[in-house]
Amino acid sequence: MSIILINKKDVKEIDFVENTKIEDILKNEEIPIETVVIKQNGETVTEDEIVNDNDEIEIIKVIYGG
Amino acid sequence: MTDNVCTQCGYEHTVIHRKYNGQRLCSSCFKKSIEAKVLKTIKKQKLVTKGDKVLVGLSGGKDSVALLKILNILKEKRIIELEAVTIDEGIAGYREEGVRIAVDVANELNVKHHIVSLNDRYNFTIDKIMKLEEKEEHPQNACTYCGVFRRQIFNQTAREVGATKLATGHNLDDETQSILMNYLEGNVNNMVRIGYKTEARDKRFTPKIKPLREIPEKEIGLYVLESGFEVHFDGCPYAHESFRMEIGDFLRKTTLQHPTIMYSTLNGFEKIKPSIKRDYMKNNTEKPNKTCIKCGEPSSQDICKSCSFIEKIHERLDMEE
Numbered sequence A: 001m002s003i004i005l006i007n008k009k010d011v012k013e014i015d016f017v018e019n020t021k022i023e024d025i026l027k028n029e030e031i032p033i034e035t036v037v038i039k040q041n042g043e044t045v046t047e048d049e050i051v052n053d054n055d056e057i058e059i060i061k062v063i064y065g066g
Numbered sequence B: 001m002t003d004n005v006c007t008q009c010g011y012e013h014t015v016i017h018r019k020y021n022g023q024r025l026c027s028s029c030f031k032k033s034i035e036a037k038v039l040k041t042i043k044k045q046k047l048v049t050k051g052d053k054v055l056v057g058l059s060g061g062k063d064s065v066a067l068l069k070i071l072n073i074l075k076e077k078r079i080i081e082l083e084a085v086t087i088d089e090g091i092a093g094y095r096e097e098g099v100r101i102a103v104d105v106a107n108e109l110n111v112k113h114h115i116v117s118l119n120d121r122y123n124f125t126i127d128k129i130m131k132l133e134e135k136e137e138h139p140q141n142a143c144t145y146c147g148v149f150r151r152q153i154f155n156q157t158a159r160e161v162g163a164t165k166l167a168t169g170h171n172l173d174d175e176t177q178s179i180l181m182n183y184l185e186g187n188v189n190n191m192v193r194i195g196y197k198t199e200a201r202d203k204r205f206t207p208k209i210k211p212l213r214e215i216p217e218k219e220i221g222l223y224v225l226e227s228g229f230e231v232h233f234d235g236c237p238y239a240h241e242s243f244r245m246e247i248g249d250f251l252r253k254t255t256l257q258h259p260t261i262m263y264s265t266l267n268g269f270e271k272i273k274p275s276i277k278r279d280y281m282k283n284n285t286e287k288p289n290k291t292c293i294k295c296g297e298p299s300s301q302d303i304c305k306s307c308s309f310i311e312k313i314h315e316r317l318d319m320e321e
């Protein structure tokens, strides 16, 4: 299973196993959760959300630094 | 999944999990909670009184956009008058977007908007100054100049439009950073000036208020996005590694494991502040009771910091030609 992770101009496909939270993906990608807002298929979600196959996860950085 | 249910209204899609109080909120309840919290701060700390004319420093960044939107609630209730000022520092490829967003937001909220460009007022831009600084052995940061000129223009505009309060978008992260920085640097004089209302050192300065002081920075970003506003989240090209940034990163990382840490930093500081003031500020003599001979602003010297910067920059620019 895989998702598309969009972080500004950086777009990539990431494979994941079942029951993975967005939080786990961000940690793996070394994106500091405390500085971003997350959209899952266009809808704002919390980092607790479980990702599904073919999800589009967009990261919007709202704090500089970190 | 029970995890994704709004603790306020039961709606089954949440946009935030506030670890500091356990709330999970849907978009609508989240926005309402931010507005209610800010209005409560304003009331509790008596930041505005009926009839105040509030001038907002509107950069076009998330904090000032959120601030204008929330203060607009008080404008629509005819409790305050509201105007906004945007400073165009002249940073090519970066500032234009912020200024454009500021124009759009002020327009949308029907708020009278003033734009002051550094180039029109002083005949130079931050870009020009930074070109000069490149040649220096120990170049100054752009922030030094921006900060000084911004303060002067805010104060002047506030007086020109007859504003009784000057509101800035400082958030919980900004404030706890300032508190911690001043503790660590042992800067007691600066420390006691941090507050909901900035203690005016001179009656001729318009009092400054910080209504967003209890809102975490990330929540302001979320509030602006959920409100459908366009915000430019890009950093300034002249941003540099600063002590503030280090402290900000430290505080945010600490918050992950200790979710209430910024609130306890702020509240603890507010508790001890009166004592610090009483015991340490007796001999505070640096009140600016002179008047700058160049611009007429209150100043501790004959020429204020901003005007002395302006003079030096013009000298350096003249030498270039």
Ligand SMILES: [Zn+2]
Binding pocket: B006, B007, B008, B009, B010, B011, B025, B026, B027, B028, B029, B030
């Ligand atoms: Zn709700």
Ligand SMILES: [Zn+2]
Binding pocket: B292, B293, B294, B295, B296, B297, B303, B304, B305, B306, B307, B308
């Ligand atoms: Zn002056």
